[in-house]
Amino acid sequence: MKFHYLSTRVFVCVNIFIASHQVLMFYSYRYQLNLLRVKLKSEAEDLDPHQTPCLLKSVKMLDTSQVLVIQFNVSSQYQDVFESVPRDIPPNITYDKPLNQLISRSVVFIIIGTLLLGTTEAQQQAPIRMGVLLEGSLRDLASNYVINKGAGETEAFLNTSGNLVVEDISTYDLAYSTISDMADRGFNYFITGADSQFDAAYDAAGDHPECFFLVAVNDHTNQERLPSLRKNMASFRRDLVAPFYLLGYIAGKVSTSVGFVVPGPPVENYYSVNAFFNGARASNAIFNLSVVSTSSYNDHDTALGAINILEQDQAITAVTQSQDDMLVSEHYLARGLNAFGSNGFAQDIRYGSRIFQSIVYDYSTIFSHFAQLIKDGNWQSTHYYATFANGFYQLSDYSYLVPAEAQADIALVFNKLVNNETDTYCCSANNLEFFDAQCVSYHDMLDMEEMYSSVTNYGYYAVPTTEVYDTAGVNNTFLAVSSIQILCGLIAIVACIIFRNKLPIAYSNILFCFGLALGAILVAVAILLWNLHEKNRGICVSRIWMASLGYTFIIGLMIVKNTRIYYKFEELLRKKSDKISPITPDRVYSWLSVLLIIDVILLAIYTGTGDPNKIDSLGLDGIGKYEYTQNCVNNLNGDITLYIILVYHGLQLLYGCYISWRTRRVDLEEFEETHEFSTVTYLISFTTFIVVPLMAGITSQRSRDAIISSVAIFTSFSSLLILLGSKFWKIYNPIQDDGLPKIALDKLPAKPKGHGISGVKNTNTNAVSEYSRNQFLTAVANPTGSSAMFDD
Incomplete structure (x- = not known):
């Protein structure tokens, strides 16, 4: 900076001199020209006043020689007189620029030069204002105190005031905001007292290139970043051995x-x-x-x-x-x-002669060295190594x-x-x-x-820690309820097998019922794992997998089959046909497999990059400093992936609500479970979208676990009871009329009153004819075995 300052001054002064010389020389020659004209006129009094014995054609300042030359056009009868007049003006070279351009250029040179000099001088004379960041308290009579002492001695060395030492800067956000605020207030020399402040200083140096940064590092941290220090940064470290x-x-x-x-x-x-x-x-x-x-x-x-x-x-x-x-x-x-x-x-200052000897750090040797570089305009992005050799270490x-x-x-x-x-x-x-x-x-x-x-x-030595397990009652309750749900799911599977020929099961399809029961069982297993006392990595991973896959089975099966029912019903209305074909399980599970593959990919990413594991959390949720609870945690990548999984299931629910609204008018007995799908979809959506925002305001991990368990048990157990329990109830207690509106059926072709879907007389309003029933069930078991019933 010092060289830049001097070279700028020399450059500006030279240009001002040249410009001034051009103007003075022009006026000097112009003065001689006027004298020449007067003398020629006095020698030729009989000359026509409209003619000039000496005609000025043009004036030019050559850039190479910087000499003003003038060309004259003189009448031949006055050539002798012209030659006899003494003059210093060289003839016969043309200058075709007017005087005002020459003056303008000179003025511009003078203005620019003045500004450059003023700016450079202002930079050169800008006072050094030092800002020092301490990781701890300057009253510790240890490392922070001696850094503050070194800053004070540097202030005296510079003979400046207005410097500032800030204590307890121990986080990135606090360090960065402190530096930025001080830079806006005119501080231009920042010193960090700990290597934990390195990243904040590095980023701040990029945002404030006009400031200088002296950062503390040690031999074990930030070494890989030292070669890439910014131009306005320097570092210092101590000999530790x-x-x-x-x-x-x-x-x-x-x-x-x-x-x-x-x-x-x-x-x-x-x-x-x-x-x-x-x-x-x-x-x-x-x-x-x-x-x-x-x-x-x-x-x-x-x-x-x-x-x-x-x-x-x-x-x-x-x-x-x-x-x-x-x-x-x-x-x-x-x-x-x-x-x-x-x-x-x-330490002998504090404790007296009981201290044999102390190694004293003199930080002023470092701070003053770089302050002098700033003062001289000769800043260097170097690495300072503090040792006994350069006076940093001393004895008391x-x-x-x-x-x-x-x-x-x-x-x-x-x-x-x-x-x-x-x-x-x-x-x-x-x-x-x-x-x-x-x-x-x-x-x-x-x-x-x-x-x-x-x-x-x-x-x-480590302070002994004690585990706190004060949620045993709550956890045991969820363990019992989830076990009951698993048992109910298994019973439902067995009951579906036993009653597989009954219409409520046959219309729905037994494989579809198995999928719903499996989803409820997986969610119950997840809640059981969530409330186990002893945790490990396997449990932490498995509970996420079980919960996500379980809801994919429950929600996915409902929305896929509901979608097929909607298009099937719309086709009946469009064709005005009364041939009803069932929704076969291969169609349902083929689409469900797509949803499961997406879910498995997300879960695999979570497991691979999220680093889910069990830790003993000390002092969490208001317990003692050396008391701990077992918790499952993951890294930032795991958090992001979990949010993506939640959004994925949220989109499933939103689509489920949409398709449930579209199927509200379906009233065929064969597809009446669409109304149960709607009930379950609305129930899960309402519960989820009410509880999830409330979770944001809860900081206690134990409370979060309790809420998650409650919501999962409520939604999955309710789904099991509504979707499968209602079918078993209809088998046990058949009803004559489900009370559903018959608006949509009015659009179907007219058929004899009391006839089933095949037009055969049927006196039981709850059942179809034997012919249509057998035909429908045959199509369920073998979709290609009947040409009258199809699933497009």
């Missing part, structure tokens, strides 16, 4: 047994433990290190549990940690023991408990680290446990997921 080596070296000088609390993999590999142990053994060959892992940087409950474990080791005289706070050390300090500061703050004041001889030895090791001698902390005989050489690389140290065998490993 060297400071623990030096702290361990100090520990070996003042103690023989130290306790160490770390997160442990996968939160943090054991590089901190192994580096600390190497440093301690370098200064004390009999040093012992005891370690407890907690899987967290800042969880107080697990830290207290780790303390209780370390307290059992009576040999421990000092402790330290790689966590964000000093909770572990505070407990031992209260007991009169000692500790080390490892989180960037000079020694405790009086550290002997002077030990301080001298520590100073030697410190100077080696300042000189960037990595062999100091990357070479140890302990490395032979995991590698083929004593000296390994820095990244090999970072990747260590195991401790050295000489380290006393007390393992992981």
Whole structure:
């Protein structure tokens, strides 16, 4: 930017000079021309006043020579006079542009140059306003505090004001909105204090290219994105191994047994433990290190549990940690023991001489470096590596408990680290446990997921959790009802077989009845799985499959057969025929198979990409922090697929409502079940479209499960009772008249009163003649065995 600024100034100044020179030169030559004209006129007083002894033809400024030249047309009798007049104007070259164009071009050059200079000067002199984002509280006297301290020292270095530090920015949305708001308010230098804010800063840098971003990263996250940093971004990271080596070296000088609390993999590999142990053994060959892992940087409950474990080791005289706070050390300090500061703050300021030594972070070295680049107009998208060599790591004041001889030895090791001698902390005989050489690389140290065998490993500590199962009564109720529904479905299948020759079953077709019963049974199985106490991946997947397939059987069979009935009835009216052919099962199931294939594909996508599984949810639905419930969950892809499945079944219901409305006038005894289809379709639709919106306002997972179970049991059990139960009731208690209107039948051909569909005399209004009955049933069993009855 600095070069751009200087080059712009030079370019503008040169153009202003050229333009000004052109104007001045033109007026100079024009002045000489006027003098020449006056002298020629005085020499030829008898000349015709309408003629000019010296006629100005044109004037031209050549772009190559930048010289104004004029061509003259002089009368021959005055040529001697013209030649005798002294002049500085070269003759015989033409310039055909008027003076106003020359002046206009010069003015334009001057205006543009002034604007460019003003704009560049404004950019150059724009004040740096710094915005710092902290993941936690700046009062933690740890990492967030020292970042804030570094920002304050950078502010003093820049001699600016109006900078801002924002606390507790721990989510993407909060980080992005904070940066955008500050950018709109004039902040132009943003610093993130944690790698969790990287993504938000990366996106914000693209939206605000006029701002500069210095983002924190570490050696395990966001590394793959560093090469693709935007031009207005730079990053910084710390050497994670060297400071623990030096702290361990100090520990070996003042103690023989130290306790160490770390997160442990996968939160943090054991590089901190192994580096600390190497440093301690370098200064004390009999040093012992005891370690407890907690899987967290800042969880107080697990830290207290780790303390209780370390307290059992009576040999421990000092402790330290790689966590964000000093909770572990505070407990031992209260007991009169000692500790080390490892989180960037000079802990001796707070706890006094009980702190042997602290590794201090100086973030001003990083922040000031990039602020100076902005100030100089020389921003560079680079990766800053903070080490002892560039002054980022420093030591606080020694405790009086550290002997002077030990301080001298520590100073030697410190100077080696300042000189960037990595062999100091990357070479140890302990490395032979995991590698083929004593000296390994820095990244090999970072990747260590195991401790050295000489380290006393007390393992992981986790706060014991307790399962909460307070919905046993509700779940048992649904288990009982779903079991009853399964039993009723099986009984219905058996009853259909027994009464397969009865008209209500024969008209509907036994295979069709089997499909309806199977759908109700599948939904009941889904509800049974939904309310089991113990869950696993198989249960979580199966319950979705059972529920979706069950409703596809129930709704799909109804809408397919209802559609066939509608077209069949319309055909009877159009042809004015009384030949009624049944809806055969092959026609129904051929269309149902299409609906089932779509459903199976969606369910397979859900299973393959949705990652459905069982988890123990801690603190969910208002239970205690360390209480859990078993729940089935899936990822975002699973959620999207489930919504698609719900929409798919919703479209089936909408079409079912439409076709039910169209078949409301069908009143033939052979197709009277269409009215039962309508009842069930309206019932399921009404229940679903009322309950589903209500689910959006319910956050309790247990309440959601109860509502889902209730709706599924109600709709599927009601469908079973209405569709099949009504058929068994008609078999048990035949009726003479179903009370349906006979409007549509009036349009059919007239036939003798009391005759059935074949025109044969029939005194039973509830039944058709033996001839027509046998003919109809034959067509149901064998659609191609009767030429009189057909299904187009």
